Amino acid sequence: xxxxxxxxxxxxxxxxxxxxxxxxxxxxxxxxxxxxxxxxxxxxxxxxxxxxxxxxxxxxxxxxxxxxxxxxxxxxxxxxxxxxxxxxxxxxxxxxxxxxxxxxxxxxxxxxxxxxxxxxxxxxxxxxxxxxxxxxxxxxxxxxxxxxxxxxxxxxxxxxxxxxxxxxxxxxxxxxxxxxxxxxxxxxxxxxxxxxxxxxxxxxxxxxxxxxxxxxxxxxxxxxxxxxxxxxxxxxxxxxxxxxxxxxxxxxxxxxxxxxxxxxxxxxxxxxxxxxxxxxxxxxxxxxxxxxxxxxxxxxxxxxxxxxxxxxxxxxxxxxxxxxxxxxxxxxxxxxxxxxxxxxxxxxxxxxxxxxxxxxxxxxxxxxxxxxxxxxxxxxxxxxxxxxxxxxxxxxxxxxxxxxxxxxxxxxxxxxxxxxxxxxxxxxxxxxxxxxxxxxxxxxxxxxxxxxxxxxxxxxxxxxxxxxxxxxxxxxxxxxxxxxxxxxxxxxxx
Numbered sequence: 283x284x285x286x287x288x289x290x291x292x293x294x295x296x297x298x299x300x301x302x303x304x305x306x307x308x309x310x311x312x313x314x315x316x317x318x319x320x321x322x323x324x325x326x327x328x329x330x331x332x333x334x335x336x337x338x339x340x341x342x343x344x345x346x347x348x349x350x351x352x353x354x355x356x357x358x359x360x361x362x363x364x365x366x367x368x369x370x371x372x373x374x375x376x377x378x379x380x381x382x383x384x385x386x387x388x389x390x391x392x393x394x395x396x397x398x399x400x401x402x403x404x405x406x407x408x409x410x411x412x413x414x415x416x417x418x419x420x421x422x423x424x425x426x427x428x429x430x431x432x433x434x435x436x437x438x439x440x441x442x443x444x445x446x447x448x449x450x451x452x453x454x455x456x457x458x459x460x461x462x463x464x465x466x467x468x469x470x471x472x473x474x475x476x477x478x479x480x481x482x483x484x485x486x487x488x489x490x491x492x493x494x495x496x497x498x499x500x501x502x503x504x505x506x507x508x509x510x511x512x513x514x515x516x517x518x519x520x521x522x523x524x525x526x527x528x529x530x531x532x533x534x535x536x537x538x539x540x541x542x543x544x545x546x547x548x549x550x551x552x553x554x555x556x557x558x559x560x561x562x563x564x565x566x567x568x569x570x571x572x573x574x575x576x577x578x579x580x581x582x583x584x585x586x587x588x589x590x591x592x593x594x595x596x597x598x599x600x601x602x603x604x605x606x607x608x609x610x611x612x613x614x615x616x617x618x619x620x621x622x623x624x625x626x627x628x629x630x631x632x633x634x635x636x637x638x639x640x641x642x643x644x645x646x647x648x649x650x651x652x653x654x655x656x657x658x659x660x661x662x663x664x665x666x667x668x669x670x671x672x673x674x675x676x677x678x679x680x681x682x683x684x685x686x687x688x689x690x691x692x693x694x695x696x697x698x699x700x701x702x703x704x705x706x707x708x709x710x711x712x713x714x715x716x717x718x719x720x721x722x723x724x725x726x727x728x729x730x731x732x733x734x735x736x737x738x739x740x741x742x743x744x745x746x747x748x749x750x751x752x753x754x755x756x757x758x759x760x761x762x763x764x765x766x767x768x769x770x771x772x773x774x775x776x
Contacts, residue, residue: 308412315405320443333391347402352505352693354406359686366480378404386460413685430612430666434605441601445594493546496535503528508697548683560672566743568695573703600658607662615667619752627664628744639733707732
């Protein structure tokens with residue numbers, strides 16, 4: 283009965299708030315956070331000169347950002363239950379603001395790095411918070427549309443980052459990449475302060491310290507190990523050993539969650555088969571996406587000879603498409619479900635990556651732009667339905683855990699996509715150089731070889747997605763206007 287009353291209180295709270303205003307507030311904050319995920323990439327070479335640091339040190343500005351997000355996201359399930367929506371959003375945005383100010387004012391590399399890591403803490407909270415709010419505020423038949431309107435941020439913000447940073451670097455200097463974000467972050471905090479409302483009652487759950495330690499070691503070491511083990515400057519057995527430690531810690535973490543009363547991350551969500559399949563599909567999707575995030579600019583800059591800013595402009599149309607299409611495919615999901623939309627999306631991605639694999643230094647720039655847009659079209663058509671359908675499998679009490687699991691696997695998929703395929707590219711490039719090909723030919727061949735594997739992975743996702751379907755039984759977790767009837771049914775199920 284206590285659970286029923288919690289659900290009823292949550293429902294009554296949602297009737298007193300402006301759903302659109304809440305979602306707009308969360309979207310603004312999440313957009314700023316995700317924009318910062320990629321804005322530093324185009325400035326790395328310049329920053330190596332500014333701070334006189336090596337490539338191994340400078341890569342921590344991106345790897346560290348991903349690492350902190352990966353270690354912090356699993357904790358968000360606990361935070362969402364323990365802290366009110368308003369408090370959690372404002373805390374995350376203030377933390378993000380502190381990191382941005384530090385980065386903008388940095389006179390030493392270690393200060394810039396700390397600023398980036400603090401930014402990542404805020405980012406790690408905001409995305410799961412936004413997705414959990416969508417699940418709470420919307421009934422299952424409307425979640426596709428709501429998720430689509432939110433996921434345009436997930437696609438557009440990282441795609442816009444390099445273009446924005448390239449323009450700033452070309453006209454001013456690297457500090458302004460962060461300085462221009464500061465007033466926008468303050469505005470977002472003020473909007474949240476005045477307009478954001480709490481949507482659920484908090485639950486006083488106890489934080490399991492052992493789980494927190496295992497989670498930090500497991501997800502942190504795994505994501506870092508994945509980024510390192512396939513890189514050109516990998517230390518071999520040391521990086522592989524770190525990856526194995528991370529995987530072992532995740533296994534220990536999982537086993538502990540099954541034995542304690544208040545798990546930090548409720549892995550029993552995987553007992554829902556369509557949720558598990560959805561997580562696999564989402565991980566594959568992010569591997570393909572981040573492989574393109576890394577390989578496509580590399581091809582445009584190094585093989586076709588465009589500048590950093592021109593490369594940013596070349597991928598911008600894909601980012602714009604990624605901003606337009608998710609709401610459309612969200613509505614299609616609400617009407618037709620995932621059975622057709624998701625496989626078609628994977629098929630489009632597989633085909634586009636296959637054609638990209640065949641491009642050379644003589645390819646006209648129009649073709650990589652077109653095929654990259656096709657990758658994003660395929661991505662947009664499957665990402666909203668797959669994420670919505672995956673979370674729809676869970677009852678209400680698992681929403682925060684489901685979003686935390688999903689976002690963690692998105693980060694792991696991102697790390698795999700941005701490291702595994704670069705490693706494959708490097709292997710092929712080395713073989714070509716040993717066979718006396720020029721550096722340009724070797725790199726072009728390596729990128730094409732990696733893209734063949736990306737296309738194969740997308741094809742695998744297409745096959746798996748044929749088994750992906752809507753939830754047909756169980757509680758939706760959302761209470762409709764007929765509250766008494768719904769509460770009665772939920773009480774029976776509980």
